[in-house]
Amino acid sequence: MKNSLTCREATRLLLEDEDRELTTSERLELQVHVKICFACQRFVAQLNLMRRATRAWRKHSDGDSET
Amino acid sequence: MSDFANQVERLRPQLLRFARTQLRNDAWAEDAVSETVLAALERPGSFTGQSHLKTWLVGILKHKVVDQLRRHTREATVLMGEDDEDFDEALFQADGHWRDMPRDWGDPDAACSQRQFFEVLQACCEGLPPVQARVFMMREWLELEADEICSELEITSSNLWVLLHRARLRLRDCLQVRWFDSAVTR
Numbered sequence: 001m002k003n004s005l006t007c008r009e010a011t012r013l014l015l016e017d018e019d020r021e022l023t024t025s026e027r028l029e030l031q032v033h034v035k036i037c038f039a040c041q042r043f044v045a046q047l048n049l050m051r052r053a054t055r056a057w058r059k060h061s062d063g064d065s066e067t
Numbered sequence: 068m069s070d071f072a073n074q075v076e077r078l079r080p081q082l083l084r085f086a087r088t089q090l091r092n093d094a095w096a097e098d099a100v101s102e103t104v105l106a107a108l109e110r111p112g113s114f115t116g117q118s119h120l121k122t123w124l125v126g127i128l129k130h131k132v133v134d135q136l137r138r139h140t141r142e143a144t145v146l147m148g149e150d151d152e153d154f155d156e157a158l159f160q161a162d163g164h165w166r167d168m169p170r171d172w173g174d175p176d177a178a179c180s181q182r183q184f185f186e187v188l189q190a191c192c193e194g195l196p197p198v199q200a201r202v203f204m205m206r207e208w209l210e211l212e213a214d215e216i217c218s219e220l221e222i223t224s225s226n227l228w229v230l231l232h233r234a235r236l237r238l239r240d241c242l243q244v245r246w247f248d249s250a251v252t253r
Contacts, residue, residue: 006159006162006163006164007159007163007164007165008155008158008159008163008164009163011155011158011159012232015228015231015232015235015236016228016232018231018235019206019213019227019228019231020213020224020228038168039164039165039168039169040165040169042168042169042170042171043165043169045171045172046169046170046172046239047235047239048175049172049175049178049179050235050238050239050242052175052179053175053178053179053184053185053188054188054207054208056179056185057185057188057189058207058208058210060185061085061125061185061189061208062121062122062125062126
């Protein structure tokens with residue numbers, strides 16, 4: 001059986017997931033890793049916050065606010 | 068100057084700031100903003116007043132920014148090796164584990180509801196190495212697809228992923244230091 005992902009590899013896939021479609025097997029490996037890795041769960045939460053924040057920032061700077 | 072021209076002129080500094088963050092080159096940013104202002108003044112009738120003037124101008128600016136990048140493709144990407152080879156090394160041990168446990172950033176709404184948070188985010192983007200900043204802004208602010216960015220900048224998709232990967236990790240690091248770590252003093 002293939003070795004499971006390291007945190008470093010999982011992080012790379014999590015970041016690439018923002019910009020490309022992961023393959024089915026990449027996604028599965030990633031899900032398994034994140035399920036058992038508390039540190040990477042934290043990283044996922046950070047990425048979610050960054051995604052939310054950039055979206056909100058884009059709206060903010062596109063002029064939704066008056067400043 | 069007409070009232071419309073006055074209003075447009077007043078927004079110029081804000082437009083310039085966005086263009087600068089995006090292009091990381093003052094001359095290109097000035098050009099993109101001037102072209103935007105010119106386009107606005109030439110067709111004031113196309114501003115219907117249904118959106119904010121700023122929203123309308125930013126819409127034009129986005130196209131002008133892409134035009135600038137297209138015009139300067141070569142210079143825009145010549146710095147591929149700009150970054151220290153491996154930001155990852157600082158984050159992970161040799162066996163691939165995190166050196167430091169990623170911190171709990173708490174509730175996203177709490178951060179996103181604060182105006183200063185966006186100031187920090189923008190400052191962190193401005194602090195990125197220029198090519199990383201460009202690709203990150205093209206992706207997140209211009210909302211271009213990865214393949215569009217690759218063709219505009221004439222880079223491969225694996226180059227693009229590496230750049231975006233580094234940009235996102237750097238931003239994360241910057242937000243940690245400049246926002247979350249300083250939460251106690253705020």
